[in-house]
Amino acid sequence: MQAVQDYALKNGKAIKFTRSGEKNVEARCSAKCPWRIYGSLTQMNEAFVIKIYDSEHKCSRPARNKQASSKWLARHYMETFRKKPDWNVLEMKRDIDKKFAISVTKNVCYRARARALKALSGLLADHYKMLSSYVVELKKDLQNAVRAFMPNAECARHLYANWKKKHVGYALKNLFWKAAKSITEAQFNEHMYEMKVLSQVVHDDFIKIGLDKFCRFKISTLPKCEVIDNNMSECFNGYILRARNRLLIDMLEDIRRTIMKRMAEKREMIMKSDDTICPKIREKVEENKVVSGFCIATHAGYKKFEVKHMDNNYVAELQQNS
Structure with missing residues (x-):
């Protein structure tokens, strides 16, 4: 039946089913033309055989076609809705008119869209079943990428796993994480003093790890991009x-x-750029060059300047890049 429906809509013929049973199907052209097809199952139910087929049509293309049901449209546009779930009904209606030169109502399109999305929602469960395998594959690729581009990157958890082999105990574990998670340098120094009181060796081994690698207070808060x-x-x-x-x-x-x-x-x-500075940053540098023409710099000592711009004064410390 699906093959007959596809034929009717793609060729613009108003075909209807005059017989539709479990073992036989007959379809005729509803415009009283000689086109007819009849088929049935064999006695052993091994195959479906076309026994009568009159291929001649003497009818014109109809403006409406009953075979353009919501069920058929849902099946035909299933892949489209899978790729574009937000595809709206008006676009669908225009596409039907363009492809099949037939007119369908908005209600039929709404029902077809609902059918397709409902069928696709069943596929969502299958996607979640595949998620764990997908994550495993991504994790493998990500580990290789991190190892290649950031060979010196460390994680505090892995550092602690190595550190605790020599320094065991709840108190030391607690101090390790307190020091690692300290937001300010003052907090960090406080926890490090407690660690030093417990053991000078533990304190020294902690410092040897490299504070820049995992201590939060060492992470720069200076924004690297102008976008917040x-x-x-x-x-x-x-x-x-x-x-x-x-x-x-x-x-x-x-x-x-x-x-x-x-x-x-x-x-x-x-x-493609020969510049050592990114294009947008270069634009800002050039703009600041123009503005700097209105500034007067007075040397105040070792790499320090007082900069006067209009009625405002600023301190520039080249050593501190500020």
Whole structure:
């Protein structure tokens, strides 16, 4: 029956089923033309055989076609809705008119869309079943990437796992994490003093690890980009907006490809530049060069200057880059 429906809609014929049973099917052209097809199962139910087929049509293309049911449309556009779950009814209606030159109501399109999305929601469970395997594959690739590009990167948990082999005990464990998580240098020094009171060797071994690798107070809060964190999140959220409407694995793959493509484009762009400074930063430097023409600098000693701009005075310390 599906084959007859596909034929009717793709060829623009108003075909109807005059007989539709478990073992036989008959369809005729509803415009009183000689086209007819009849088929039935063999006696052993091994195959479906076409026994009568009159292929001649003497009818014109109808404006409406009953075979364009919501069920058929849902099946035909299933892949489209899988890729674009937010595909709206008006676009669907225009596409039907363009492809099949027939008119369908909005209600039929709404029902077809609902059917397709309901069927696809069943696939969502399958996507979650595949998620663990997908994460394992990504983790393997990510570990290789981190090892290649950041060979000296460390994690406090792994550092502690090695450190506790020599220094066992709840008190030392507690001090290790307090020191590692200290936000300010004063807090850090306080915890380090407690550690030193317990054991000078423990204190020295902690310092030898390298505070820059894992201590929070050593992490620079100086922003490396003029975009604040919240706007960066909003920007990324808008960037992946279309992908978020897709099924889980499809969404993750779409985001991965989108970011990969963007990184490749930016890499190619920067490789074409002969400058040692990024293009946008270069623009800011050039702008500041113009502004610096209105500044008067007075040397105040070792790499220190007092800078006068209009009615404002500033202190510039070259040693501190401030």
